[in-house]
Amino acid sequence: MIKSLLKFAPLSLALIAAHAGAQQPTMLDIPDVAPQPVSQATMQDVTRMLSSDEFEGRAPGSVGEKKTIALLTERFAKAGLKPGNGDSWLQPVPLVSIEAGKVSPLTVTGGTGPQSFDYGSDMVVGTYRETASIDIANSEVVFVGYGINAAEKGWNDYAGVDVKGKTVVILVNDPDYDSADMTGDFGGKAMTYYGRWTYKYEEAARQGAAAALIVHDEVPAAYGWGVVESSWTGPQFFAQSNDKGASNTQANGWIQKAAAEQLLASAGQDFATLSAAAKRKGFKAVPLGLKASVSFDNAIDTTMSNNIIGILPGAKRPDEYVLYTAHWDHLGRCKPAPDGDDICNGAVDNATGTAALVALAETFAQAGAPDRSVVFLAVTAEESGLLGSAFYGENPVYPLAKTVGGINMDAFLMAGPSRNVTVVGKGKSELEAYLDAALASVNRVATPDSMPQNGYYYRSDHFSLAKQGVPMLYVDGGTDLINGGTQAGEAAAKDYTVNRYHGPKDEYNPEWDWSGVMADLSLFYRIGRSLAMSTSWPNWVEGDEFRATRDASRSGR
Template sequence: MKSSFRIAGIAVLALATATAAPAAPKKAAAKAPAIDATLMRQMVQRLASDEFEGRAPSTRTEPKVLNYIISQFKAAGLKPGNKGSWLQAVPTVEVTASNASALTVTGAGAPLSFRFGDDYVAGSYRAVPKTDIKDAELVFVGYGINAPELGWNDYAGLDMKGKIAVILINDPDYAMETQGGLFKGRRMTYYGRWTYKFEEAARQGAAGALIIHDTFPAAYGWNVVNSSWTGAQYYVQSANNGMDQTEANGWIQKPVAEKIFSTAGKDLAALTASAKEKGFKAVPLGLKAGFSFDNAIRKSNSHNVIGVLPGKQAPNEYVLYTGHWDHLGRCTADARGDDICNGAVDNATGIAALAAIAKASAKAGPARRSQVFLAVTLEESGLLGSKYYAEHPVFPLSQTVGGVNMDALSPTGRSRNYSITGGDKSELTGIFRNVLKARGLIETPEEDAEKGYYYRSDHFPFAKQGVPMFYVERGTDLVNGGTAAGRAAEDDYRIKRYHQPSDEYSPKWDFAGILQDAEINMALGRELAMSKAWPNWHSNDEFRLIRDKSRNGK
């Protein structure tokens, strides 16, 4: 589950301190324009309606979704942000698998056979008409990490050509209660993300990669994996049609992995414990696996929507507000036969907040810097829309100060606490804390840091290019109901609604918390837009050198 990105507070302008001589009376600071909560409710209801069929990119409904967002951006007072156009094309490949075979495992005793969907899922990043892996050796590579700076390489001495890497999810020290481990303990690093594990398997030349699903370290149940991997998959077009990727990537249920390891005469639990230790050596399982599926290939363009409010004093410096408009489209049907994953929370709420903040910002008048409102596509396919913008920016990233990202704002009411997702990584933290103080809110550590939320939304591609972004979470200490109610609501969404047809709008939603998030996101963005400061990453952060190089070469 992606966290609800809920940031705190509007900075209060201090009155001038009295001097010995009487000072002339000063006007009180103008109150920020109110966020239009009715607009947000209307937008969430519309974006999450069956009319938009789950907002899948590059489908017949994309133009309707884009036109609706553009109409709201226009009404808010934005100007087209891409050289007179509202849109930035993102060249896309859609790969839809069909006729998937069972996953068969041979080499010891009777062959094992596992069903697609129930036991395993897989897809290809290659734009080829058929994927057919036969008799590929299975190799357990622990957590599948190659981190030279940490002296860690799970692939040391291996030749993975023609083989399938069997990989554990998350980091080796995710089960720690603290964040003091080599891989930051409880806090997931990028090495723990499934996207990294597939990327590294491809760099190692593997034919395939299968991640062992385990609910706690994965942060979601098998139902989420199933719904996310059984429909169309989207990728940004590449010159080589993805041929530098593995032939297939996928997931297997943990009980499936246990059967496979047992057949190989191995104990998964014991090998998992070994994989947590530095110096772990990969273990060939002495088994071979095969599976196949057909691929329907369609190349098209999806689109980011870009609007801008030009700045007054420094119009060539930019602050970003981001949120993704896409969701899963049609997915695995539930017990009622509903096969539309409407994505009401994820992320109709973020787009509604984006438009409402734009409207309030326009009413507030020009800021010192330009404010860019970016509704990105293909987040659900691996943050591809924001990745494409970050690699092909309309506004130079060397002149982009930072920004705020909004994703999955929870309808659980106002909270007393907020936290920084990813931890204290940059000088944005100081602004965040000042804002919290101004609103009487409490900073608490990120909840569920092991779930790796920092790497799961659209600020991350900007971070990889050196741009710091606010990505902050409304806490579960609710004004009405406290932490018990807050955690119950979060668990209900994660288990029963996230990436499922049941993520639907309800008129019973409490918009107070979503309104709180929008007010706060606007405040933090406005603080950056009005400032002359250039917040940087802390000196020991992995993105600091990238930012320094970008700014020095501007």
């Protein structure tokens, strides 16, 4: 039963006033939503099937995609949804797959003598270009610090250096990632988009570099080398482009920190000293007097992958939309574990989030159609750079100006119930008033991401919609566990990251404790239902990077 009350208005006013300073807070209509059961059996069943070996790791364009489409369309229809793209459940997403083969070692000459770095153990490399082979020979090597060109911050690591046709070596993350607080040129310890590998390759291409190598350092990268190796070997998917990738560098890749230290030492440079210098505004790129060579062949295949969309039409305002997103894809086959298992099943990441779409669809349909329509969007190619969600953001089936907001679900850890939830990007939008209302009803609290330096805000599909102005929540499970507190919560997260994330051992476990996940899904239902019954249009807070885009789209509505 839903009562259209402003029961939680005082709480939401306080939250928005805190974000907006002295500005007039926004009054939001936050209807009270009665709790509804979300099916744990559905969560277990769909997660188990999606992450079974039969689905082969759910790589886009594979047999695993076909099986995923068949399963989700069947379960969406059974839940009571309608096809979300006209009379189709699918939104085709054109992709190109490029797999590097016969990769030579990365050889470096000059300095104190020749060096050779092996593919896989020392470095990984590939290309975004649709070309049969890549051969980079004797390319001058330049250390460009963090590889950032941000005019609005007065920061340009490429100033005064010509890197056209050269190989640039780049540090991961932002210059102030190890700050103690959130102050600094790049948000202090909170990563900005300038810290993401996607940006660094984009900027290197704009500067005309032939190759870009990011130095892998586990702390600022936030994951081990094994994650890089499993994610960057095998077929790599990209959005098809009119120029067939020609505007990109010839080669992009990663190099182990130890290998980078050796490379710089050969040029008479100290890695730690240069890294410290790169943190300061005014840093000048350093030509190393070295030349790099690497070559590889490419197996190229174009494929049509798919976003999978279901909709529960609204009862009163069907042309206004609330969105739930999750990515259905994973890595397919990857580097084998010691036991020979080479299927990256992606049970937690993100069979759980995909299963949540089905379970929430069932709950919404059983409760009856809300006033606004609710869209359930399972996107492809998240693991390849948020490609499916970016395609939807650029080619929306439902107008983004009339999309009220949404919730993204990516990787539910089976750590047990918690006293809190973690909000990635906390303080960015008025959607948090709806979250806080739901939390207050069950005596839980929202806490900010404890590791904003890891850049999680830019690493999942909500970001693709946020860039288009749509307010999106990204809420992870809490770390303050009922059993064991924050120590146990942090240990559980670390265990997953170290031992299973992006590896063959992210597998379904019938012994999982689902209680914490189900509590979080109950919150997600109440937030989405409240949005779907509300008359308000929550926005990004004043001054947020996405506010102007949203204001422009809504003004043209």
